[in-house]
Amino acid sequence: MNHQERPLAGRVALVAGATRGAGRAIAVELGRAGATVYATGRTTRDRVSEVGRSTETIEGTAELIDAAGGEGVAVPTDHLVPEQVRALTERIDADHGRLDVLVNDIWGGDHLLTFDQKVWEADLENGLRMLRLGIESHVITTHFAVPLLIRRPGGLLIEMTDGTTEYNGPRYREHFHYDLAKYAPLRMAFTLGEELKEKGCTAVALTPGFLRSEQMLEHFGVTEENWRDGIRTEPSFVIAESPLLVGRAAAALAADPEVHRFNGTSLSSGQLARVYDFTDADGSRPDAWRYIPEYLANPEVDAADYR
Structure with a gap:
């Protein structure tokens, strides 16, 4: 492959929270673009995190990175334990002396979440745990x-979340702790953009749309092959996207020499699919954060217009 096909050759990335879903897809696509990718998380082949899913592991992610043509390095890390994160970054420094891309995709709080509960009804311990997992x-x-x-100009920090600033700002996400x-x-991403720009580095927030993660597919009782059957349960699932879309979005950002134009902003996979001209695995460009508000206002809108 030439440099155009492997634009991240020689680059080093850390995807924090790369066990499954968006984090795994991002790690693989960064590897496909030529990067060495450190894939971290709490679920390994020897130990399962509180999420309780043993089928997806950081070793599995590293193998997928290797298969895509990158170099995957699985490092078990609990990102709530400062000593473990310090050791992780010291290892990357010792191995390469650089870090070009940091993806903060740590979450793992869905099992704690029950929607449509007010703050006084929600379990306090679970709520505080969500804040630790998603913020701390x-x-x-x-x-x-x-x-x-920041050791070299051009570094990129991606804060992963659920929803854009435009969507989340005026809307209540149906649970106090999840919303926060x-x-x-x-x-x-906005604050870090202000702090990093003097170093020639960039920070952005990135969100997938209605993500067909491994856990979401199981929730709807479908597979990637027959995912459209889930529309019978939830009509808005028609706009769902595979993790590949946000993986390609992150890789496109990391390979863009002009990525600083997005510094401090909120971006989505559907938006970036148009900017960088890539598609999901099926050749479509689902744009959930345009579709969902209009669907809620008018359930008769045609999802095909947003793909």
């Missing part, structure tokens, strides 16, 4: 990884 873990990882990222956990990375 990102802060800890940023603290230790950014000094390596998913809005915070948007603000982190």
Whole structure:
């Protein structure tokens, strides 16, 4: 492959939270573009995290990175334990002396979430755990990884979340703690953009649309092959996208020499599919964050117009 096909050759990336879903797809696509990718998380072939899913592991992600043509390095890491994150970044420094891309995709709080509960009804311990998983873990990882990222101009930090600033800002996400956990990375990207720009680096927030993650497919009782059967349960599932779309979005950002034009902003996979001219696995460009508000206002809108 030439440089155009492997634009991230020689680059080093850390995808924090790369066990499954968007994080796994991003790690694989960064590897496909030529990067060495450190894939971290809590579920390994020897140990399962509180999420309780043993089928997806960081070793499995590393193998997928290798198969895509990159170099995958699986490092078991609990990103709520500062000592573990410090050791991780020290290892990357010792191995390569650089970090070009940091993706904060740590979450793992869906099992704690029950929608349509008010703050006084929600379990407090579960709510605080969600905030730790979705906010504190990102802060800890940023603290230790950014000094390596800013060593060279051009570094990119991607804060992963659920929903754009335009969508999340005026809308209540139907659960107090979840709302906070998913809005915070948007603000982190803005703030980090201000702090990183003097170093010639860039921070953005990135969100997939209605993601057909492994867990979501199981929730709807479908597979990637027959996912459209889930539309019978939830009509808005018609706009769902595979994790590949957001993986390609992150890789396109990382390979863009002019990515700084997005500094501090909120981006979505559907939006970037148009900007960088890529598609999902089926050749479509689903744009959930345009579709969902219009679908809620008028369920008769045609999803084909948003793909």
